[in-house]
Each structure stands twice: as structure tokens, then as C-alpha cells.
Amino acid sequence: xxxxxxxxxxxxxxxxxxxxxxxxxxxxIEPFVSEVKIDPLGxxxxxxxxxxxxxxxxxxxxxxxIGIMVTHVDENGFIRFTNIGSVYLRTCIxxxxxxxxxxxxxxxxxxxxxxxxxxxxxxxxxxxGAAHRKDCPVRVGDVAAFDCPFLDMGDRLVAKxxxxxxxVVVLIETLRQLKKTPHQLYFVxxxxxxxxxxxxxxxxxxxxxxxxxxxxxxxxxxTPKGVKMDVSLGKGPAIKVRDTGMLSDPRVVDWMVRIAxxxxxPYQFEVLENGSTDARSIQIxxxxxxxxxxxxxxxxxxxxxxxxxxxDVQNAVRLLLELLSGEDKPF
Amino acid sequence: MKTKxxxxxxxxxxxxxxxxxxxxxxxxxxxxxxxxxxxxxxVLEQVKPYADEVKIDALGNVLVTRKGxxxxxxxxxxxxxxxxxxxxVGFMIVxxxxxGIFRFGVVGEIDxxxxxxxxxxxGSDHIPAVIGAKPVHLVEESDLKHVxxxxxxxxxxxxxxxxxxxxxxxxxxxxxxxxxxxxxxxRAKALDDRVGVASLIExxxxxxxxxxxxxxxxxxxxxxxxxxxxxxxxxDPDMAIVxxxxxxxxxxxWHGEENIQYNTHLGAGPAIYIADRATLSxxxxxxxxxxxxxxxxxxxxxxxxxxxxTDAGAIHRRRIGIPSISISxxxxxxxxxxxxxxxxxxQNTFSLVYTALSKLTxxxxxxxx
Numbered sequence: 001x002x003x004x005x006x007x008x009x010x011x012x013x014x015x016x017x018x019x020x021x022x023x024x025x026x027x028x029i030e031p032f033v034s035e036v037k038i039d040p041l042g043x044x045x046x047x048x049x050x051x052x053x054x055x056x057x058x059x060x061x062x063x064x065x066i067g068i069m070v071t072h073v074d075e076n077g078f079i080r081f082t083n084i085g086s087v088y089l090r091t092c093i094x095x096x097x098x099x100x101x102x103x104x105x106x107x108x109x110x111x112x113x114x115x116x117x118x119x120x121x122x123x124x125x126x127x128x129g130a131a132h133r134k135d136c137p138v139r140v141g142d143v144a145a146f147d148c149p150f151l152d153m154g155d156r157l158v159a160k161x162x163x164x165x166x167x168v169v170v171l172i173e174t175l176r177q178l179k180k181t182p183h184q185l186y187f188v189x190x191x192x193x194x195x196x197x198x199x200x201x202x203x204x205x206x207x208x209x210x211x212x213x214x215x216x217x218x219x220x221x222x223t224p225k226g227v228k229m230d231v232s233l234g235k236g237p238a239i240k241v242r243d244t245g246m247l248s249d250p251r252v253v254d255w256m257v258r259i260a261x262x263x264x265x266p267y268q269f270e271v272l273e274n275g276s277t278d279a280r281s282i283q284i285x286x287x288x289x290x291x292x293x294x295x296x297x298x299x300x301x302x303x304x305x306x307x308x309x310x311x312d313v314q315n316a317v318r319l320l321l322e323l324l325s326g327e328d329k330p331f
Numbered sequence: 332m333k334t335k336x337x338x339x340x341x342x343x344x345x346x347x348x349x350x351x352x353x354x355x356x357x358x359x360x361x362x363x364x365x366x367x368x369x370x371x372x373x374v375l376e377q378v379k380p381y382a383d384e385v386k387i388d389a390l391g392n393v394l395v396t397r398k399g400x401x402x403x404x405x406x407x408x409x410x411x412x413x414x415x416x417x418x419x420v421g422f423m424i425v426x427x428x429x430x431g432i433f434r435f436g437v438v439g440e441i442d443x444x445x446x447x448x449x450x451x452x453x454g455s456d457h458i459p460a461v462i463g464a465k466p467v468h469l470v471e472e473s474d475l476k477h478v479x480x481x482x483x484x485x486x487x488x489x490x491x492x493x494x495x496x497x498x499x500x501x502x503x504x505x506x507x508x509x510x511x512x513x514x515x516x517x518r519a520k521a522l523d524d525r526v527g528v529a530s531l532i533e534x535x536x537x538x539x540x541x542x543x544x545x546x547x548x549x550x551x552x553x554x555x556x557x558x559x560x561x562x563x564x565x566x567d568p569d570m571a572i573v574x575x576x577x578x579x580x581x582x583x584x585w586h587g588e589e590n591i592q593y594n595t596h597l598g599a600g601p602a603i604y605i606a607d608r609a610t611l612s613x614x615x616x617x618x619x620x621x622x623x624x625x626x627x628x629x630x631x632x633x634x635x636x637x638x639x640x641t642d643a644g645a646i647h648r649r650r651i652g653i654p655s656i657s658i659s660x661x662x663x664x665x666x667x668x669x670x671x672x673x674x675x676x677x678q679n680t681f682s683l684v685y686t687a688l689s690k691l692t693x694x695x696x697x698x699x700x
Contacts, residue, residue, distance in 0.1 A: 015611060016606070016611030016614070017611075017614070019699065019700075022699070038699050038700070039651055039652050040613075040651060040652035040653060040654050040696075040700065041647070041648075041652035041700065042699065042700040043652075069605070069606055069636045070636070071591075071592075071635040071636050071637060072591045072592075072635060074589050074591060075589060080591050082606075082635075082636050082637045084606070084611075122591075122592065139633075140605070140633045140635065140636070141605035141606070141617070141633050141636060191700075192611060195611065198647075198648050199652075201648045202648060202649075202650065202651050202652035205650055205651055206650075206651040206652075
């Protein structure tokens with residue numbers, strides 16, 4: 001699974017520009033599903049055929065990541081940009097970005113008298129080594145993702161875009177291992193999550209599921225003077241109770257807990273006070289969809305070095321497999 | 332400006348004095364979000380002779396269908412939604428304070444620093460009034476440093492208008508300035524988005540036969556894209572094009588630096604959107620519009636990606652997802668008493684959208700987004 005993680009995290013796919021990651025995911029899942037579709041917003045929707053009956057379940061992990069878009073190339077070839085999704089500007093300075101055409105640049109800032117302040121995005125620029133506007137292979141509207149190599153620390157894995165390639169990997173691995181299910185399963189590799197869970201809105205409308213599950217990352221409270229939060233790396237996948245966009249359906253939470261306990265899979269409860277996932281869009285689609293979320297704990301979210309624990313990833317796959325293959329249903 | 336590489340087809344409709352007069356009527360109408368009746372009446376009068384179907388929906392959107400003509404029975408025509416919003420930013424009377432003085436709130440986004448001293452019109456009778464401010468004679472040195480908060484401003488319509496008169500709490504109001512053509516420029520209030528409405532009326536009149544044209548003249552855009560979402564749900568189109576206005580912040584940087592936050596430039600042609608805060612335009616449509624402009628020799632510009640939002644923000648996320656793009660006429664000083672656009676930008680925007688529609692086939696959306 002580590003090599004798949006490495007392969008997928010290194011692909012640049014800012015929101016709205018998921019073509020490269022979508023192609024890679026499609027190749028991985030095609031042997032294990034009966035139908036693959038791409039919808040108008042770019043969601044990749046895979047159907048796992050099953051005996052009729054059971055629940056129609058939508059499982060979503062988003063393919064896109066935060067990034068930047070070019071707003072101006074100045075006469076000396078410096079690139080001005082805006083953010084795509086929630087980019088922490090303090091992590092930009094000195095960072096690198098990779099455009100979809102492969103061009104790599106570094107981020108610089110205008111001179112400032114106040115070094116303790118993070119300058120606004122308007123005072124930052126990208127230098128791709130061009131000396132003049134006409135030499136710049138990038139133009140207004142081009143997009144780039146943050147660039148940082150995959151790092152395998154053994155138990156801990158670090159990369160940009162663990163949010164949410166790790167969820168994508170959990171879905172792919174689950175598809176690979178899933179032998180039988182009593183349910184109608186739809187695996188949605190969603191687009192445009194980082195700009196407001198937009199892909200999940202249209203996918204959930206199209207599928208009209210009985211149950212929605214997002215698989216995404218969540219923050220942890222286990223770093224020095226970090227946020228007070230009862231989620232740690234290495235203690236198992238987190239079962240979301242609440243975030244800023246959704247209150248999980250209590251029946252779904254109970255079901256996830258019941259099944260984790262029965263299968264002796266470690267788990268944690270998650271209350272996330274800053275952020276949300278595709279599940280919030282699924283939950284309010286059409287007439288409403290009971291929804292929940294399986295989270296992979298992740299440190300340093302939305303920085304170029306997002307860290308997860310490998311055992312949490314493996315246990316997330318185990319739990320998702322148990323959830324989808326058993327006869328026990330949430331309602 | 333791009334060099335001309337090909338001739339725009341001869342049958343391309345031109346915007347002439349009749350069309351400018353229609354734009355004048357549209358701009359002078361008062362149609363603040365939630366009270367779009369005046370513009371709606373003009374739209375209905377203009378489109379009815381050409382439409383296959385005209386509906387007014389529950390929110391007040393005007394939904395116009397003009398079907399195309401299929402030459403071969405095996406081809407399905409694309410159903411293309413075009414949207415332009417009828418509403419404009421303005422004010423609402425909140426409290427009658429007697430003597431024809433009214434406290435008011437803003438409808439839509441307005442910078443209240445730009446209000447004192449402006450003439451306004453209130454209610455369906457267009458009662459003339461002014462947003463008053465302390466005259467310079469009485470201003471203290473220290474006053475000059477602070478901004479009048481909205482709460483300190485009043486609309487002054489004179490005695491006889493309140494309490495049983497023609498103005499009451501809940502009435503809408505907006506800027507009073509009249510449309511004027513100044514050389515190459517158009518000056519008016521509410522060019523955002525009457526210029527889009529005027530373009531869309533012309534597109535209904537001259538609808539290309541290869542598509543089904545689904546025109547939505549929308550309400551309540553300025554208060555959160557509220558009308559467009561339900562219009563898109565009702566039309567359920569294959570794709571959508573939003574015709575709007577976008578700011579041109581293109582004055583030179585007075586310190587001699589390169590202006591890097593212009594958003595758009597006046598006179599540089601239609602502004603094609605790639606991204607704003609509400610929509611990531613469909614890249615297939617962005618490519619198609621750029622290619623159409625380049626092949627036809629129509630000037631165009633890419634609006635700087637960043638903030639803002641158009642009706643596309645509500646449209647693209649409806650139903651199973653609707654590939655969407657916005658094309659705007661650049662305008663200086665929108666959401667103030669008087670905005671300025673170039674006639675040439677309006678003409679070129681219309682030419683680009685008209686030409687793109689007439690060349691549109693399902694091939695454009697055949698590949699993956």
C-alpha cells in the first residue's frame with residue numbers, strides 16, 4: 001500500500017483540475033468494479049455490483065488538493081497568484097509549487113518591515129526562473145500544487161496531499177480486498193472538495209444513496225501545544241461525531257463503533273472544531289441522507305508535509321471492509 | 332488586442348442605436364434585488380415575440396426557451412442555459428424618522444463610504460431624494476479622518492413623503508443617475524448587470540439554430556445568487572453560460588509600479604472567467620471560448636482569478652452538475668452611483684458569445700472535464 005500512497009500523493013491535482021489523479025485512480029480500480037463513470041464536475045464514480053437488496057451506500061474520498069492559481073505574470077517573469085482552497089500562507093514562504101505542465105517554482109515575498117507578520121497573498125510571488133514575461137511558460141489561470149517529496153519514516157508517512165489521497169488509497173484498497181457485500185456500493189472519488197465540497201453535492205444528487213460515508217483526514221491533538229483534541233496518530237481511525245459542517249447520524253456512529261469493537265479494530269471518537277468533509281454535502285442532498293465519516297488522523301493538515309500513521313491507514317481499510325461487507329446495518 | 336486571424340461571419344448581429352436605447356431603458360429602470368418588476372417587464376416585452384415558451388417562476392426569474400432546428404434527425408441539440416441577472420444593488424427604507432428623513436439599509440454589497448452626497452430614487456414612484464451628509468462648511472478637521480458609518484446616513488426626500496405619503500418602510504431605492512453615452516463609453520448605474528440582460532435579450536432575438544437556447548433572466552443575484560440556482564434546477568441544461576459584469580480596476584498605479592491587481596482592463600474585450608470564489612469554470616468551456624475568440628479575431632481577456640462570484644456559482648452545482656462558465660463585460664466603478672463600460676467591450680462580448688453558441692456542438696463536452 002505504501003507504493004500506491006507514494007504514487008498518488010505525488011500527482012498534482014488542485015481542485016477543479018483533477019484530470020491526472022483521476023486517470024491514475026481509474027487504472028487502479030477498474031479491475032474491481034463493474035462500472036466507472038465521470039460526471040460533469042469531474043467526479044469519478046465507481047459501482048461495485050452486488051446482489052440486489054441491502055443499502056445503497058455512497059463512500060466518498062476526494063481526489064483534489066489545495067493549490068494556487070496564477071493571476072498575473074509581471075514584465076520580469078514573476079508570477080502572482082491566488083489560493084485554491086484553504087492555503088496557510090505562512091507555509092508558503094520558501095515553498096515550492098509544481099504546475100500541471102511540470103514547471104516548478106519557488107515562492108518569494110516582497111520586502112517587509114514587519115518580519116513577524118505573514119504577508120497577504122498579494123505580496124507573494126512565484127519565481128520559476130524566467131527573466132521576462134515572454135520566457136514564462138505559465139499563464140493566467142494555470143494551476144499548481146505544492147511540491148514536496150513523499151517521505152517514509154517507517155510507521156509514519158509524510159507528504160503533501162495526504163488530505164485526501166490517503167482516503168483515496170483507503171477506498172482503492174477496500175475495493176481490492178472486498179470479496180462480497182450485501183449492499184449496492186458506489187465509490188465516489190470526488191472533485192472540488194477543498195473549495196466547498198462541491199463535487200459531493202452533485203454526486204450525491206445523482207446517486208440518491210440510503211447512506212453516505214466520507215473517508216477523509218482529521219486533525220490531531222498530539223503535538224506540542226497543539227489544539228486540545230482527543231485524536232492521536234497511531235490510535236486507530238477516528239469515527240466522526242461532529243465537525244463544523246455536519247452532525248453525523250448517531251445511528252451511523254453507533255454502527256461504526258459496534259463493528260469496530262466486534263472486529264477488535266482500534267478506533268477513536270472525533271469532534272473536529274475546524275473543518276468539514278464531503279459528508280456534509282451528502283447529508284443534505286435531495287431529501288436528506290444519513291451520513292457519517294471515517295477519518296484518518298493527520299498532523300500538519302494543509303501544509304506541504306502532512307503526516308499520517310501507517311497502522312491507522314491499515315486499520316481504516318479493515319474497518320471500512322467490515323462496515324461494507326457485513327450484514328449488520330446502521331438502520 | 333489580438334490580431335485579426337479570421338473574419339467574423341457576415342450574419343453576426345451588430346449592436347446599434349436601437350440596442351443602445353434598450354440598454355438605456357434597462358439601466359434607468361429601478362430593479363433592486365427582490366423588486367425586479369421594472370426590468371422584468373422590459374424583458375418580457377422584448378422576448379415574447381421570439382420565444383417558444385416564457386415562464387415566470389416562483390422567485391420571479393424569467394425563463395425563456397427558444398428551440399433550435401435540427402437538420403438531421405439523429406443529432407440531439409445541446410440545451411444551453413444563458414443567465415443574466417435583472418437585479419441591481421441598492422437600498423431599503425428601514426425607518427421613517429419624520430420630515431421626509433429615512434434611515435436605510437443596503438441591499439447587496441455597497442461600500443458605504445461611497446454614498447454621501449448621491450441622489451437616489453425611492454419606491455415604485457421613483458421619488459427623488461438625496462443621501463445627505465454634513466457640508467464641508469461645518470466639517471471639523473478631525474471629521475475628515477473618519478468615515479460616516481451607514482447608521483449615520485439618511486435618505487432625505489423632503490416633507491410630505493413619509494407617514495401616509497408615498498414612501499414607506501420596506502420600499503427599495505437606488506442611485507438616480509441617468510444613462511449616458513460618452514464617446515466610446517457607456518455611463519450608467521446598474522450596468523451590472525443590465526448589459527448582460529441586454530446581451531441576453533439580443534441572443535434570444537438572434538438565437539443560433541444549432542442549440543436550444545434556455546435564457547434565464549435571474550433575480551436576487553446580488554444577495555447571494557439565489558435566483559439562478561432554482562432556474563438551473565428547472566431548466567436542467569447540458570451546460571451554462573453566465574453573462575455578467577466584472578470590475579475593471581485598471582487605472583495606473585500612481586507610484587509607477589506595474590498594476591498587478593487590475594482584475595480586467597476596459598477596452599480589452601470580453602473577460603473570460605477561469606475561477607472566482609464561487610466557481611471553477613469548466614476548463615473545456617474556457618478552452619472553447621479562447622479558441623473561438625482567437626480563430627474569429629475577437630479580442631478577449633482572462634479575468635484575474637480571485638474573489639467574487641456570478642450566477643455560475645449557483646448553477647454549476649445543481650442536479651448532477653452543470654458545466655459552466657462566465658463571460659463578463661469589464662466595468663469601472665460597479666456597485667457605485669455611476670459605472671463606466673466601453674461600447675466596444677459590449678459589442679465584442681456579444682460577438683464572442685453569439686459566435687461561440689453558433690459553433691457549439693456536443694463535441695465540446697465530449698471529453699472529461
